[in-house]
Amino acid sequence: MSLHKPPLSNASRHDEKSFFQKVNQHFESAARFTTHPRGMLEQIKICNSICHVTFPIKRDDGTIETLHGWRAEHSHHKLPTKGGIRYSTLVNEDEIMALAALMTYKCALVDVPFGGAKGGIQLDRADYSASELERITRRYTYELIQKNYIGPGVDVPAPDFGTSETEMAWILDTYRSMAPDKLDAIACVTGKPIELNGIRGRREATGRGVFFGIREACTVVEDMKSLGLSPGLPGKTVVIQGFGNVGYHAAKFLREGEAVVTGILEVEGGLYHPKGIDVEAVAAWREENGTIRNYPDATLIDNPQDGLELECDILVPAAVENQITAENAPRLKARILAEAANGPATAAADELLKQRNMLILPDTYLNAGGVTVSYFEWLRNLSHVRFGRLGRRFEENRHKIMLSAVEKATGYRFSSEEVELIGHGADENDLVNSGLEDTMINAYHEMREIHKQRCPTEDLRTASFITAIDKIAASYRQAGIFP
Numbered sequence: 001m002s003l004h005k006p007p008l009s010n011a012s013r014h015d016e017k018s019f020f021q022k023v024n025q026h027f028e029s030a031a032r033f034t035t036h037p038r039g040m041l042e043q044i045k046i047c048n049s050i051c052h053v054t055f056p057i058k059r060d061d062g063t064i065e066t067l068h069g070w071r072a073e074h075s076h077h078k079l080p081t082k083g084g085i086r087y088s089t090l091v092n093e094d095e096i097m098a099l100a101a102l103m104t105y106k107c108a109l110v111d112v113p114f115g116g117a118k119g120g121i122q123l124d125r126a127d128y129s130a131s132e133l134e135r136i137t138r139r140y141t142y143e144l145i146q147k148n149y150i151g152p153g154v155d156v157p158a159p160d161f162g163t164s165e166t167e168m169a170w171i172l173d174t175y176r177s178m179a180p181d182k183l184d185a186i187a188c189v190t191g192k193p194i195e196l197n198g199i200r201g202r203r204e205a206t207g208r209g210v211f212f213g214i215r216e217a218c219t220v221v222e223d224m225k226s227l228g229l230s231p232g233l234p235g236k237t238v239v240i241q242g243f244g245n246v247g248y249h250a251a252k253f254l255r256e257g258e259a260v261v262t263g264i265l266e267v268e269g270g271l272y273h274p275k276g277i278d279v280e281a282v283a284a285w286r287e288e289n290g291t292i293r294n295y296p297d298a299t300l301i302d303n304p305q306d307g308l309e310l311e312c313d314i315l316v317p318a319a320v321e322n323q324i325t326a327e328n329a330p331r332l333k334a335r336i337l338a339e340a341a342n343g344p345a346t347a348a349a350d351e352l353l354k355q356r357n358m359l360i361l362p363d364t365y366l367n368a369g370g371v372t373v374s375y376f377e378w379l380r381n382l383s384h385v386r387f388g389r390l391g392r393r394f395e396e397n398r399h400k401i402m403l404s405a406v407e408k409a410t411g412y413r414f415s416s417e418e419v420e421l422i423g424h425g426a427d428e429n430d431l432v433n434s435g436l437e438d439t440m441i442n443a444y445h446e447m448r449e450i451h452k453q454r455c456p457t458e459d460l461r462t463a464s465f466i467t468a469i470d471k472i473a474a475s476y477r478q479a480g481i482f483p
């Protein structure tokens with residue numbers, strides 16, 4: 001289900017700012033609302049370290065190719081650093097530093113105790129066979145080990161655009177083979193397959209977090225009113241750009257939450273149906289046919305970029321950066337822009353969108369679900385025990401005793417569905433999803449409150465950066481580094 005094709009067109013040419021400059025511009029807009037000393041702000045903003053590796057790989061036809069990869073550790077205020085590894089032709093040093101910086105702010109915002117990092121290899125994975133990708137991933141991991149850019153207490157990668165559980169399994173295996181007696185080696189990477197000490201719910205986590213975030217935003221009556229929308233998610237129309245792991249799961253959960261997914265956009269084209277599209281059916285269609293085109297129960301949008309301008313309540317860009325530009329921003333009709341992707345709008349587009357009565361759910365907040373569940377996976381790996389393993393049965397037995405006491409006292413007979421619902425003890429999935437839900441709800445209100453108190457004329461993005469900067473500053477202060 002991951003996007004293996006080249007990403008949707010990169011429209012950064014409309015914007016002079018690089019991605020990292022754009023992130024830093026957001027940082028500076030927020031820094032104005034804080035009182036931290038300039039030296040501390042500089043330390044928070046700067047990218048602490050980056051490594052650029054080039055390495056050869058032998059193609060299946062025997063030729064040798066040189067590839068470029070990077071890993072940036074943006075902030076060491078907490079360790080390990082954390083962030084995904086992406087495979088894309090857009091990968092370059094600036095992009096990786098920008099994405100690592102976003103990881104720092106994202107983790108701080110949702111109270112995940114990591115510094116931010118990001119890695120990537122510049123390639124189009126569609127050009128390589130599975131065994132070539134395995135050789136590339138293992139060699140890249142080897143480079144990271146050599147340079148001390150990976151380890152359970154150092155820097156912990158995860159999936160990102162163009163990578164999945166499969167690559168994480170190769171990373172783990174390579175790391176483990178180089179550190180055979182390290183007890184905690186399994187915590188060197190997250191987003192692993194369940195069979196290799198991954199955690200239930202990680203694959204869906206970013207999309208599920210996007211859903212929780214949008215749902216929470218829609219519950220705030222005052223905010224919905226000022227947008228001219230009714231409160232609550234049910235009935236709201238949604239257009240999703242990108243049908244990879246994040247886009248697909250966000251669409252699926254939003255639909256289950258009774259939103260109406262009217263548009264799905266991918267590299268090869270888009271689909272539109274005013275009454276809603278069956279997300280699972282489109283996923284099955286794409287799986288079988290390799291494209292969403294020709295899906296029978298929706299109208300085809302030939303150029304997927306046009307789909308961004310569809311009439312809808314919520315637009316969810318879930319692909320790559322710089323999809324919304326100064327050129328197309330004035331034509332967006334959505335009332336809520338839900339940034340599931342990192343940096344989906346250019347700096348110039350951000351400025352234009354800010355002027356409009358539009359609710360922007362910033363990437364720093366909205367796509368934090370992935371790293372939140374990665375944190376749970378890392379904890380699980382360090383404790384070497386599955387969540388729920390010790391308490392589930394005990395909890396279940398207690399519930400059963402309680403239910404039969406209630407039946408005895410009242411004469412009421414619980415149906416088998418009720419017994420199942422009330423009686424069952426929390427397993428790993430329940431605990432992960434509840435931890436994720438709690439994280440997304442709390443962070444939303446914390447960010448919203450900062451917005452109200454500190455920067456009511458700005459957008460939620462500025463509030464998200466203020467929240468993050470304050471938390472990072474507090475940890476530097478506690479470490480005695482700054483007064």
Ligand code: GLU
Pocket residue numbers: 082083084085156157158159160161190367368370371372374
């Ligand atoms: N790649 C995801 C992100 O950008 C997840 C990172 C992680 O789990 O470490 O947030």
